[in-house]
Amino acid sequence: MQPATPTAPETPRDSATVVLLRDAPAGMEVLLLRRHAQASNMAGVYVFPGGKLDEADCTLGSGGLLDQPTATLHTRLAEPGTDAATASGLHVAALREALEECGLLLAEPTAPGRALDALRARAMLRDGMPFADMLTALQLRLQTRQLAPWSRWITPLSPTVSSRRFDTRFFVALAPAGQTALHDNEETTESVWVAPRTALEQYRDGRIDLAPPQIMSLAHLARHASASSVLQAAQGQRPPTILPEAFEQDGLRTICYPGDPLHSVPERALPGPTRLRYQARRFAPEGRFESLFD
Numbered sequence: 001m002q003p004a005t006p007t008a009p010e011t012p013r014d015s016a017t018v019v020l021l022r023d024a025p026a027g028m029e030v031l032l033l034r035r036h037a038q039a040s041n042m043a044g045v046y047v048f049p050g051g052k053l054d055e056a057d058c059t060l061g062s063g064g065l066l067d068q069p070t071a072t073l074h075t076r077l078a079e080p081g082t083d084a085a086t087a088s089g090l091h092v093a094a095l096r097e098a099l100e101e102c103g104l105l106l107a108e109p110t111a112p113g114r115a116l117d118a119l120r121a122r123a124m125l126r127d128g129m130p131f132a133d134m135l136t137a138l139q140l141r142l143q144t145r146q147l148a149p150w151s152r153w154i155t156p157l158s159p160t161v162s163s164r165r166f167d168t169r170f171f172v173a174l175a176p177a178g179q180t181a182l183h184d185n186e187e188t189t190e191s192v193w194v195a196p197r198t199a200l201e202q203y204r205d206g207r208i209d210l211a212p213p214q215i216m217s218l219a220h221l222a223r224h225a226s227a228s229s230v231l232q233a234a235q236g237q238r239p240p241t242i243l244p245e246a247f248e249q250d251g252l253r254t255i256c257y258p259g260d261p262l263h264s265v266p267e268r269a270l271p272g273p274t275r276l277r278y279q280a281r282r283f284a285p286e287g288r289f290e291s292l293f294d
Contacts, residue, residue, distance in 0.1 A: 013052055015093070016053060016097065021221075024193070030218070031191065031192070036186070036189050045210060049098050049101040060092050060132055061089075078239060099122055103184075114139050149234065152170070152242065154167050156255065172231060200215065216276075260275050272294065273292060
C-alpha cells in the first residue's frame with residue numbers, strides 16, 4: 001500500500017464502521033472484507049464493513065424503525081458536538097452497511113410470526129429500494145442495541161493512505177446467529193472470519209493489506225479472548241477519538257497517535273505502540289512486531 005500524496009485537507013465526511021465479532025473454537029474472530037481492486041479508495045485493502053453516512057440514515061429515528069430513542073443513541077455515542085439526529089444516523093449507517101456489504105441483518109420483526117429474511121432484505125436494497133422502505137415493507141425494526149461505540153477515527157490532515165478524509169465511528173457488535181456473512185462482489189470481493197492477531201500476522205507477512213486504523217484496531221481487539229469481553233469493554237468506556245498526525249522520520253512516512261511524544265495530544269487513546277512507520281510497503285511499529293500487543 002502506497003501512502004497518499006499530501007494535499008490540502010478537506011472536511012472529513014461522517015461515516016460508520018461495524019466490527020462484527022464471533023466466538024470460534026480457537027478463539028474470537030472478526031469479519032474482514034477485501035475492497036475491490038479497482039475501488040477509488042483503499043483498493044484491495046481488507047476492512048471492516050462500513051461506509052459514509054447518508055442523509056436518509058438520520059431520519060429513521062422518527063419513523064419507529066429503531067429499537068431505541070434518538071436521545072439514547074446520542075447519549076451512547078458520547079459526542080457532545082454531534083447532534084442527536086446525526087448520532088442516531090451513524091448507528092443506522094453501521095447497520096445498513098452491514099447488510100449491504102456482507103448480508104448481515106441486525107433487526108427484529110415487529111409483527112408476530114414474521115420471519116427475519118436477510119437475503120430478501122439485501123436483495124431489495126440491491127434492487128434500489130431505500131433502506132427505510134425495505135424495513136417498513138418487511139415489518140422490521142433495527143437493533144441498535146446490538147451496537148456498542150468503540151472508537152472514533154478521523155483521517156489525518158495530511159492523509160497517509162487516501163486523499164479522502166473521513167470521520168469514522170467504529171462500533172462493535174456480535175454477528176447475528178443463523179446468518180452467513182458474504183461479500184457483495186461489487187464494493188468487496190472477499191470475506192473472511194479471522195482472529196485479530198492472525199490478520200496482523202498475515203499483514204506482516206505480505207499476504208493481505210491493511211490500513212493503519214485496521215492495524216491498530218485489530219491490535220486492540222487481540223487483547224480480548226472473547227466477543228463478550230470486547231462488548232463489555234466498549235460499554236464501560238467513552239469511545240476514544242484518534243486523529244493521527246503524520247510526519248517524516250529518517251526519510252520514512254510516520255504516523256503517530258495520541259500519547260506519542262510528537263503528537264499534540266499527550267494522553268494515550270489506545271494500547272500498543274503510539275506510532276507506525278511506512279517501510280517496505282508496510283505500516284509497522286518501530287522495533288518488534290510484538291509491540292502491537294504490549
